[in-house]
Amino acid sequence: MHAEPTAAAQLPADPGRAAGRAPRRAAIEIASVTIAYSALALWWLWPLPSLWRDHSANMSPRFPPSVADLYLIVWALAWDTHALLGAPWRLFHANTFYPSTLSLAYSEHFLGQAPLFALPYLASGNPILAVNVLIFATYPACGLAMYLLARRWVGGPAAFVAGFFYAFCIWRYVSVPHLHMLGVQYLPLAWLLTERWLEEARSRDAVLLALVLLLQALSSVYLACALFLGYAPCLAISLWRRRKQLDRRRITGLVCAAGAASAGFVVTSIPYAMLRWVGLIPSYEEAGSLGLVPFIGAQAVVHYLTSEGVGPVGYLLSLLALVLPRRGRREPVLIAILIVAVGVVASFGPAIPIRGYPLWSPYRLLLDWVPGFSSVRLPSRFVVVAQLGFALLAGLGFARLVDRIRPLPGWLAAAATIALALASFGRFPEVPLRPEKTESSVPEAYRWLAAHGGGRALLELPGGSLAAAERMYFSTYHWLPIVDGYSGYAPATARYLRRIGDRLPDPSALQELVDQIDLGWILVHRAELDEGKRKQWDGAPIRGLEPVGSWGSDLLLRVDLPVRDDRRARFLSRRETLGGVPLAPLGPRCPGEIRLTTAPPLPWPPRSTAHIEAEVINSGSEPWPGLGFYPRHLVRLRTTLEDPRGWTRKQDFELPDDVFPGRRVAVGVDLQAPNQAHEYTLELELIQVHDLALSACGVAPLRIPLTVAQPPA
Secondary structure, three states: OOOOOOHHHHOOOOHHHHHHHHHHHHHHHHHHHHHHHHHHHHHHHOOHHHOOOOEEEOOOOOOHHHHHHHHHHHHHHHHHHHHHHHOHHHOOOOOOOOOOOOHHHHOOOOHHHHHHHHHHHHHHOOHHHHHHHHHHHHHHHHHHHHHHHHOOOOOHHHHHHHHHHHHOOHHHHHOOOOHHHOOOOHHHHHHHHHHHHHHHOOHHHHHHHHHHHHHHHOOOHHHHHHHHHHHHHHHHHHHHHOOOOOOHHHHHHHHHHHHHHHHHHHHHHHHHHHHHHOOOOOOHHHHOOHHHOHHHHHHHHHHHHHHHOOHHHHHHHHHHHHHOOOOOOHHHHHHHHHHHHHHHHHHHOOEEEEOOEEEEOOHHHHHHHOOOHHHOOOHHHHHHHHHHHHHHHHHHHHHHHHOOOOHHHHHHHHHHHHHHHHHHOOOOOOOOEEEOOOHHHOOHHHHHHHHHOOOOEEEEEOOOHHHHHHHHHHHHHOOOOEOOOOOOOOOHHHHHHHHHHOOOOOHHHHHHHHHHOOEEEEEEEHHHOOHHHHHHHOOOOOOOEEEEEEEOOEEEEEEOOOOOOOOHHHHOOOOEOOOOOEOOOOOOOOOEEEEEEEOOOOOEOOOOEEEEEEEEEEOOOOOEOOOOOOOOOOEEEEEEEEOOOOOEEEEEEEOOOOEOOOOEEEEEEEEEOOOOOEEEEEEEEEEEOOOOEHHHOOOOOEEEEEEEOOOOO
């Protein structure tokens, strides 16, 4: 006879202990996944982690702009940290392109990346180390973010696979120097927190949602646009699915989170809007970019889909998710498909080439309606959105394979799948490294300036884009204002001062500099000069320049020349040019003429560059503003190449000086011939930026027929 079970036997021995096992198991699983992603990232980036104190990743050693771009990013992140801790109200008034204001806004600010950069930077004082730690951290961060999102619908092994495909793909491997595209860990978290808020309406989820939306939007313009593209479908479908559960609290929470993130993004966008208004930041659609050419952009997208995305294993798993969807997982499958479609279509840019013909794309609507998209010059980078969808589909597909097996075999199958995926990526090259000067190896001249610079502005000679970018990086060790700078759209002040600086040590050039800007130091890198220029600097002492130090080939001089003709107040004036001509629309009459003094060769070989000279003559009584640094109201020479088929190419060229009544100014123009041999027309006209063409008030355009043809053998 069996005894009846007692009440005590029917209850768990320790209810509290049983209830606490699940969170502990979840924490252990999350920690294990993070360690696995981190170990994989070490292998993925090797040998960079072994040398990350004084080396940088250089995926394109034969393409100098990639090195310059990395220095720009390192400088910007270091400046963000320096300014936010010291004088946050001066964040956008960075130390480059002196004396221009808002100089941080000549490029990205990368504020959303700053939290991962700041801690190692503050701990070490080494921006190269900090940026390498940031690059490394994006891999486990992205993997973990996707894991947490996928874990809502699938088990741990499948979520682990989804996180792998999101964090590790060839596109992210070759994008290491453009690290602002790696920090996409907030995209999955935005979707996850939206789901949690709509389900449970906990205040902490709304606060975290606002934070991740803001950080992603502030990571870069590209990732702000990617956030818009990737988050909108998630939000729309989630709201539709829970439309009967929506209440005032849930709607208010979403509005507040999105509003707070948008407000932060708008505030940090004001400097860009100001520079755009005065004409210093162009629209890439207006200025032209190879990335916006449909057939060129399409090559990058096709290459991603065939060689740089989730690979054969990822595509096979994604297909399993589509053909064998499980009940309860149809919503994430649908959203993932929509995200892939949005990401791929947006990556093609303004047109999608089909059989050689560019077809209209919805991206055109984004250019017209959504602020920020006109600043994007490489839409192909929106493949990061498609990667989000593909990675989730791969995790959902893997879940169909392991749904009915025990956890341990499932984790082993996940590890085997990841190994197979890595093998399917093919053999990719080891990360090329570039040695960098850091800490005690920084040139001694910069360390001396850090201690004795006194906040005075620094001019370095000679110039050059890569040199300017490297000097921005070195400025993180002294933070003095520097005349140099590197950016996608540098201000005209830098070019103007560089032209004067190239004439040094001519006394008239030095006088011209001090009459226009408050200059404190000149650092001459004599090893980078030609022999004739080096002899000039090694000659007799120069009046107004006091030598204070010489370290190897570096010569540092203090500027103490008195101002003679003070034009410093005009230098950045928005009311008048350097010559005192008012910056305002010209009157109804502005008679004048354009003459061509040197024409392109006939015939003009395709793809060759020709230098032409034109004269601009002012026959009226009102001066034309030409020499200034804010484009609005400046007169410029516009060239238009066109053929009878309707193809055109426009370029604007600055005038070297104001054009006073009865005077003439010579303008040099470098033009590249079209690719195809044909009959063309070159038109020269004067325009006043943001105003009318001068043809409306008396300066007729000059039209010249041209023949582009292959030269005789």
